[in-house]
Amino acid sequence: MKINVGISAFMGFFIGIITCYFLWKKIIFKKYIKFLKKAVNKSEKIIKNANEKGEYIKRIKIIHAKKKFFELKSRYERNIFFKEKRIIEIENKIKAKENRLYKKIEIFYKKKNKLESNIHVYNYNIKILKKREEKIKNLYYKQIKILERLSNFSSKRAKNELFKTIIGNAKIQAQSHIQNIIEESQLIAKKEAKKIIIQAIQRLGIEPTVENSVSILNIESDDVKGRVIGREGRNIKALEKATGVEIIIDDTPEVILLSCFNPIRREIARLSLTKLVIDGRINPTKIEEIVSKTKKQIEEEIIEIGKKNIIDLGIHNIHPKLIKMIGKMKYRSSYGQNLLQHSREVANLASILSSELGLDTKLAKRAGFLHDIGKIPESEPELPHAILGMRWAEKYGENTIVCNAIGSHHDEIEMKTLISPIIQISDSISGSRPGIRKNSFESYSKRLKNLEDIALSFYGVNKAFAIKAGRELRVIVESNKINDEETFQLSYNITEKIKNEMTYPGQIKITVIRETRVIQIAR
Incomplete structure (x- = not known):
């Protein structure tokens, strides 16, 4: 009995659940149907609104497109108008240029026709001139033959004789003219040079x-x-x-x-x-x-000593090694002349001469003071003292102008600046003044003999005498071998040979003497 009641209860519960499910499904389905209808209606409204809005936007875009089209059309038509106008102007200019060109072509053809007529006349005149030229040549050759027959000289021989005479006279006149120019320029240059050098020596003291x-x-x-x-x-x-x-x-x-x-x-x-x-x-x-x-x-x-001397001369920034070499100059002499005193003298002379010529006095003084630095070697060098001094100056950071002046003051290397010859001149002045150096008698007599031998090596020289301690060379020529005009050329040739073959301090004066003596005895 109890089992039947439980089954009945369970069956009732199950049936209740099924009934509730179907009822809930029916209610939910109705709500879903309503919601679906509302969604469809809403979507239809949205679609309708979207279509209306799309139509509006479409109309707006069409209006803007038409407006843009009309703007572009008007702009294009305006550009076309201006281009056509420009083309018309260019065509007018071209037509005007064509008209001017046609006029020039007409003028050209007129000139051409006129020139052609002139050419015909010119050719005719040339033919006449050629005929006359042939006649003149024939007359010329006839006259030459007559002259050759009368003078017993051929034309070639006469030309050669004439050329020899003209060339000889021209050489003599040219040598005389050149000598006059050289003497005049030397006179002016010597006056100015002597003036500067004398002032420099006087100021040195x-x-x-x-x-x-x-x-x-x-x-x-x-x-x-x-x-x-x-x-x-x-x-x-x-x-x-x-x-x-x-x-x-x-x-x-x-x-x-x-x-x-x-x-x-x-x-x-x-x-x-x-x-x-x-x-x-x-x-x-x-x-x-x-x-x-x-x-x-x-x-x-x-x-x-080195520091004192560079301070006295106003020279700065010298390497300590060079200062030590400068101090050693006090204990070195050259031909009896103290090297330090000589270097100071050259420095002052170079400074004065460079100031007269408008050059850098500080560089000139520096180069003059260091020009003989190569005479203070630690050991016996194989290089000349000028080259050795130049290398030391380069090693210790001296200016390239100073280095070139040191290396070239005895012509071992090429002079590249104006200060270099000033150092050479100052060195010669300091070393060649009377009583400053002790030259050996052997080298002195050898130099005098070399001077005389150079003069005697030229044709026509009879005697040569080196006088004034080798400062002057007097040359006596034979009057029957050399004339007055040729003495100028001889003096020039002797001077050039002495310059090229000898080394000497200062300068040498060459005097050529030609004398003609006529002796008659009345009895």
């Missing part, structure tokens, strides 16, 4: 005598010689070893001779020996001590 390196030590008595020599010569050996100088003690009273090619060593030895003599204690230990101190003293003195 340096004495012509200079001091030489000292190599002789004077002592109070000959007793000192024994102490310098020492027992078994140990003192003198120690001194020679320490200084590198040969000490010569002979019979000459109160004199000790110091011999060495290095002037600085010789000066160290002189000062050391002087200090030892004053001190009185001469032994190997004291010698080494004094020589060592003297070397340091000389090195310091060399640097101070």
